[in-house]
Amino acid sequence: MELIMKAGAAQDIAAAVIRLNPLDDVLVARQPLTEGLHLAHENVTVRQAIPAGHKIATRHIGKGEPLRRYGQIIGFASQPIEPGEHVHVHNVEMGDFSRDYAFGADAKPTAQREATFQGIVRADGRVATRNYIGILTSVNCSATVARAIADHFRRDIHPEALAAYPNVDGVVALTHGVGCAVDPGGEALAMLQRTLGGYAVHPNFHAVLMIGLGCETNQIDDLLKARGLEASNQLRTFTIQGTGGTSKTIASGIAQVRSLLAEANRVEREPVSARHLIVGLQCGGSDGYSGITANPALGNAVDRLVAAGGTAILSETPEVYGAEHLLTRRAVSREVGEKLIRRIHWWEAYCARMNAELNNNPSAGNKAGGLTTILEKSLGAVAKAGSTNLVDVYEYAEAVTAHGLVFMDTPGYDPISATGQVAGGANLIAFTTGRGSAYGCAPSPSIKLATNSRMFEHQEEDMDVNCGGIADGSTTIEERGAHIFELMLRIASGERSKSEQHGYGQNEFVPWQIGAIT
Structure with a gap:
């Protein structure tokens, strides 16, 4: 049996350290290790206190030598390291080394198995794990309005709002801090539009409201065109400026969500x-x-x-x-x-x-x-x-x-x-x-x-x-x-x-x- 020895006491080493690979230069402490503790199986004596989850050296490692965990290089010694010493940021640094990419060398056939879950099948065949109504914003300027609409349907604040719709998981506003003052033809806006477009068609949403201010760089019509989307009953779009102000936009959003709830609630899960x-x-x-x-x-x-x-x-x-x-x-x-x-x-x-x-x-x-x-x-x-x-x-x-x-x-x-x-x-x-x-x-x-x-x-x-x-x-x-x-x-x-x-x-x-x- 692998043993830890200290002051005449012996314990199973499996309770104290882990060796992950025969090539490793370090052990991982399962529990705090005290100075002077002897790890008999590795013939290593702990030189200083080692916190749980941290590493202890198993051999002398010269300055500049690589250190291995999982049998792989994790860094290089920035100073000499002796057996039993704590191995961490104070004595390990990064360094360049070659990796063998060996494209496809370990690719292998994948095993097959059957498994099912109770999913929600949308009309177009997509499968959902949840059934939300989502509110997205094209720009930070419409975030307050979006949150106000969603808050109206929060079960912890207004439990009556969705009481009649138990199959609706909730109404959520997903807001962000950008959408304007960016290059209209640049990578940043394209990435934001790709993100919003992906959420707009996510199967876990029964329907989505997309709300803008109206004058932002990230125009909703441009976003839909860029992502090959069209406004519909399930993807509704409007702006604060077009609706006529904050309170009118919130009221419109609440009314539109209400109009969607009965249909959203009709979902059933199936294998x-x-x-x-x-x-x-x-x-x-x-x-x-x-x-x-x-x-x-x-x-x-x-x-x-x-x-x-x-x-x-x-x-x-x-x-x-x-x-x-x-x-x-x-x-x-x-x-x-x-x-x-x-x-x-x-x-x-x-x-x-x-x-x-x-x-x-x-x-x-x-x-x-x-x-x-x-x-x-x-x-x-x-x-x-x-x-x-x-x-x-x-x-x-x-x-x-x-x-x-x-x-x-x-x-x-x-x-x-x-x-x-x-x-x-x-x-x-x-x-x-x-x-x-x-x-x-x-x-x-x-x-x-x-x-x-x-x-x-x-x-x-x-x-x-x-x-x-x-x-x-x-x-x-x-x-x-x-x-x-x-x-x-x-x-x-x-x-x-x-x-x-x-x-x-x-x-x-x-x-x-x-x-x-x-």
Whole structure:
């Protein structure tokens, strides 16, 4: 048995440290390690206190030498590191190294399985997991009006407003801070229009009101034309200036929502194939356990989803940086792999232009939780993607049409990333967190997966699944993966997630603002 020895006491080492790969130069602390603790199996003595989730060196590492976790490079020693020392931001730095993209080398046939959920089938055949009425804004100037309309139907404020419509999940206003003072022919406006257009036709909306001020750069007619859309009974458009002012616009919006409720309430759920599930994969408030517990468990669930014909969207391009070669090896073609590398190169150039660096991505909370570099964070993050083939790569908020594992280019900031995924068609979000992120996403439900038991128990009111038992051996990646997949099906069938119960979703709509404001 592997033992920890201190002051004559012995404990099972499995309760204290984890070795993830035989090639690794570090162990991960399952619990706080005290100075002088001897790890007999590794013949390493702890030289200073190591927080839970952080790393401890197993050998001498010279300055400039690479360090490995998961059998992959996570950084380089900025100073000599001795066995038993804490390995973290004070002695690890980034450095250049080559990655073998080996396009398609690990691509393999995908297993097949049957799975169903109780979905809402729209008249055109699209399948929804929720049934909302949405209010979108073309510009920040109409945000107050949109929120006032939605607030009139809030169940926590006016429970009588939707009492007769139990099949309507709610009326939500999704507002933003842009839409004017941008280049009318530029990338920024095109991206905003792509995002709004994706939400306007999202199957989780029975109908959408799109409201503008009237004089903004992002004219609603131009947006509809750019996205190949037309106003209809299910997509209604108007402006404050055209309606005659704020109070008139609010009254008109309330009346229009009321006129839609009876029809929206007539929906019924029916059994549909899991091939209609499109799940956006997110991680936020990551810690040293993310790549050990919740992310690989979610990856196992993704493999099950893909086998059932469904789609999973991996995103957050800065958080696959340094691990992109693990995805290109699974690409179904060289073309797909090269599409991903082009997005990586775009981010390198973007950061250089903005006088930034991709390694700035790990947040203060990530570092406090044990993550040291973006390379380490990325290697854990890609575990969410499971083991199936990468079948396509999409631009931000681009409509996802492929079935299987796909990648969408987004920033690492969770609300912006998930907004792009939902615009692309995601009707469910699966979100792992180690620090305790509180997040929800309308109109698509969000499932929260805790990476460690301590956080789950402390913040259980926000967490749907505890994956912490994987670290202490009380459960397995396989068991948690099966549990997560079954929960996906239940949530897609109408069971409410924790974030939905708390009313999250409206304020988390954050389109990517990429352009200059003039």
